[in-house]
Amino acid sequence: MSESAGGCSTPRTAITEAEVEALVRGICFKTGPPRRLGVEVEWLVHELREPRLPVSPERLEAAYAALRTVPLRSALTIEPGGQLELSSPPAASLMECVGTVSADLDAVRTVLREDGLVLVGLGHDPWQTPRRFLREPRYDAMEACLDRTGPAGRAMMCTSASVQVCLDAGYEEPGPLGHVRRWWLAHQLGAVLVAVFANSPIAGHRPTGWLSTRQLRWAQIGAGRAGGPPLDADPRGAWARHVLDAPVMCVRRDGGPWDVPEGLTFREWTRSRAPRPPTRDDLDYHVTTLFPPVRPRGHLELRMIDEQPGDDGWIVPLAVTAALFEDPEAAETAYRAVKPLAERTGGRAAPHNPLWRDAARTGLADPELREVAAACFAAALRALPGLGATAEVIDAVAAYQERYVARGRCPADDLLDDLRDGHRRAAARGTPSPGAHARHPHGAHFHGTHPQATHRHGTHPHGKDTRP
Numbered sequence: 001m002s003e004s005a006g007g008c009s010t011p012r013t014a015i016t017e018a019e020v021e022a023l024v025r026g027i028c029f030k031t032g033p034p035r036r037l038g039v040e041v042e043w044l045v046h047e048l049r050e051p052r053l054p055v056s057p058e059r060l061e062a063a064y065a066a067l068r069t070v071p072l073r074s075a076l077t078i079e080p081g082g083q084l085e086l087s088s089p090p091a092a093s094l095m096e097c098v099g100t101v102s103a104d105l106d107a108v109r110t111v112l113r114e115d116g117l118v119l120v121g122l123g124h125d126p127w128q129t130p131r132r133f134l135r136e137p138r139y140d141a142m143e144a145c146l147d148r149t150g151p152a153g154r155a156m157m158c159t160s161a162s163v164q165v166c167l168d169a170g171y172e173e174p175g176p177l178g179h180v181r182r183w184w185l186a187h188q189l190g191a192v193l194v195a196v197f198a199n200s201p202i203a204g205h206r207p208t209g210w211l212s213t214r215q216l217r218w219a220q221i222g223a224g225r226a227g228g229p230p231l232d233a234d235p236r237g238a239w240a241r242h243v244l245d246a247p248v249m250c251v252r253r254d255g256g257p258w259d260v261p262e263g264l265t266f267r268e269w270t271r272s273r274a275p276r277p278p279t280r281d282d283l284d285y286h287v288t289t290l291f292p293p294v295r296p297r298g299h300l301e302l303r304m305i306d307e308q309p310g311d312d313g314w315i316v317p318l319a320v321t322a323a324l325f326e327d328p329e330a331a332e333t334a335y336r337a338v339k340p341l342a343e344r345t346g347g348r349a350a351p352h353n354p355l356w357r358d359a360a361r362t363g364l365a366d367p368e369l370r371e372v373a374a375a376c377f378a379a380a381l382r383a384l385p386g387l388g389a390t391a392e393v394i395d396a397v398a399a400y401q402e403r404y405v406a407r408g409r410c411p412a413d414d415l416l417d418d419l420r421d422g423h424r425r426a427a428a429r430g431t432p433s434p435g436a437h438a439r440h441p442h443g444a445h446f447h448g449t450h451p452q453a454t455h456r457h458g459t460h461p462h463g464k465d466t467r468p
Contacts, residue, residue, distance in 0.1 A: 014277035017244065017270040023283060024240040028296040031179050034168040034326055036090040036299070037097050039318050041105075042161035042307055043084045043119040045112070052127045055082065055117065060133060063115045070111055074104045080142070081158025082133035084108070084119065094322050094387050098315055105311070121313050123161060123200030123214035123306025126415075130158035141250035141258040142289070145225075148262070152220035155203070156291075160214045161307040163197070163314045165321040167300045176331040183235040185331065186294040187228060187350045188338040189324065190304045192376060194351075195359040195369045196404070197317050199306040199411040202419065211412035214306050215360035218291065219351050225249070228292035228349045239296055244270075249289040251275055252282070293350050304351070309411050316400045319393050320380045327383035337375040341368065364408040377401040 015023075045060065047053050060082045067076060067084075074086040086104055091097035109119060130151070132139065139157065146153020167186075170179040198211035210216045218226045229242035244267040251259040259275060266286050269278045278286075287297075295301040305317045324334040344355040351360075364370040377397065384394050404410055 013279055014273065015270065015280050015283060017267060019280075020244055020266065020270060020283055021240045023280070024243050024287075025236040027298060028239055028287075029169045029179055029183075029236050030298045031169050031172040034170055034177055035092065036166075036168050037092075037094060037318075037322055037326070038088045038090055038166035038299075039097060039101060039314065040085060040087045040162075040164040040166065040301075041101065041314050042079060042163075044122055044125050044159075044161050044307075045082060045084055045117055046120045048113065048116045048118045051118075051120070054128055054131065057082075057133055059115065059117070063112055063117055066111050066115070067108060070107050072104045072107060073100050076104075076108070078134060079157070079161075080132055080134045080139045081130060083158075083161050094319060094326075094384075094389055095393070097318065097322075098393065101314075102312070109311070119311075121161075121199070121307045121309045121311075123198070123212060124155070124203055124217070125159040126202035127205060128159055129204070130154035132158060137252070137258050138250075141260050144260045145249045146221060149222050149225075150220060152217040155217045156214075156221060156226075159203075160200070160217060162214065162303060163305040163307055163317050165302045165305065165318055167302070167322070167325050169296065169298070169300055176328045176335065177325075180233060180235060181331075181335065182300065182325060183294070183296075184231055185325070185335055185338065186300055186302055187231055188341055188345075188355075189334055189376070190293050190302060190350060191341065191355045191359040192338060192369060192373050193302070193317065193321065194304050194306075194356065195363045195366065196320075196373050196377075196410060197305045197308060198360065198363045199308055199415070201412040201416050207416060207419065210361045211363040211410060212306055212360040215304065215351065215356070218293070219357070219360070221291070223349065223352050225289075226291045226293075227352050228294060230347075230349050235296070242292075243283075243287060243290065246286070246290055248286060252285065293356075306411075309414075312396070313411075315393060316396055319384060319389060319397055320377065323380035323383040323387060323389075324376055326387060327379075330379040330383035333379035334376050337372045337379075341372060344368075363410045363412065364405065370405070370408045373405050374401075377405050 045055060047055055064078060072086070074088045077085045077087065079085055086101060086108070088097055088101050091100065105119070112118060132143070142157065143154060146157070167182070170177050170182040172179065174180065194212055194215050200213040201207055201211050203213050208216065224247045229238040232238055245265050248261055248264045248266055248269055251261060253259070266278065266283070291303065293302070293304040295303060302321060308314050308317065324330050341355055344358070345353040350356050358366050359369060364373055381394065381397055381401070384397065
């Protein structure tokens, strides 16, 4: 479905409840051989020399104006808080995806560096409070809507960043690559990906008690806006019902502020036809305001992975996820590995269930999640050569497995170690504690050097990104 954020000037032909269900069922799951792969990578943008200071809106606007003149193959967009996102075109292979986004990121970083700015790989900003950069009717309405459930919505909009892997929905037929299996696997494996790649344990200069604060914020927004549907044998029907029963974020206007109704579902809107009858364009727009951890958009968009440290850290989650979904043997291994985890969901939809909560809070300190992650990484490493992965990418996944998965750790643990080390050094000197990271959370790579320069537990994996 289209993701237009514009007004509502298209011809308005009212749409019925039955038409909504038929359209959603027909558009959101397009089945066929899995052939395409993509990634959307979001980044925080910080000052190169003083990362704890906020970047002024004027500096961001000037930098983004310069970036709009740079030829890129990926789509460049700006998030409400000024985060930068690159969305790859559909790629026919993992390495095509990696190559496209890597080249685009190099070009973007060169321009930003000239302005004294840098892309930062964190799932949640450890220092800044939410501050809107974009002032548009869509985001005014989104802010007003999300404020009803508390401050988590503004944090999600303005201080979070992720790696979103996009995969074809799969075959119509059953089997490891069938769309029903892939839909189920994405929701169960999603909790493992949260735990493995958690990279946001700090907000407001302090630990939050969660290794993925970004995932916590998404859960706090509420099930209607950021939850998925119950899993059953008919993904199309479940998603269509979810779309119809989800609250409408806004009713757009051609002029003036948009209406932000309270408690109006799209199903009720089609029946009441007030404040005006909904149209096909309204349906398209409504779907873009739903943020489940797995969003079907013709393909499957996996939205649960924190942005990763280092210039190339995003490549590892892309490679691992692609391997576990695109290789039939790896997909079967992953399915068998995560199947016991389903009991921990309590039958509740992701991410509002105990399994996802434990993954975001404790990561791989959870013994069962650690065991499943180890099995999945082993399967991915066996599959990657057959997907055409280069030795560099395979080595990056292997290094991540050794550094984190085998030790029951994730990047968030490194950030917390750095914070504790800073407190200890301050105490030894008898000086005030520096708070959350006197230096950048990921050390020297913040200044453009490779993360090997500062990480204590061996080499950090390389990574690259894209989206369809």
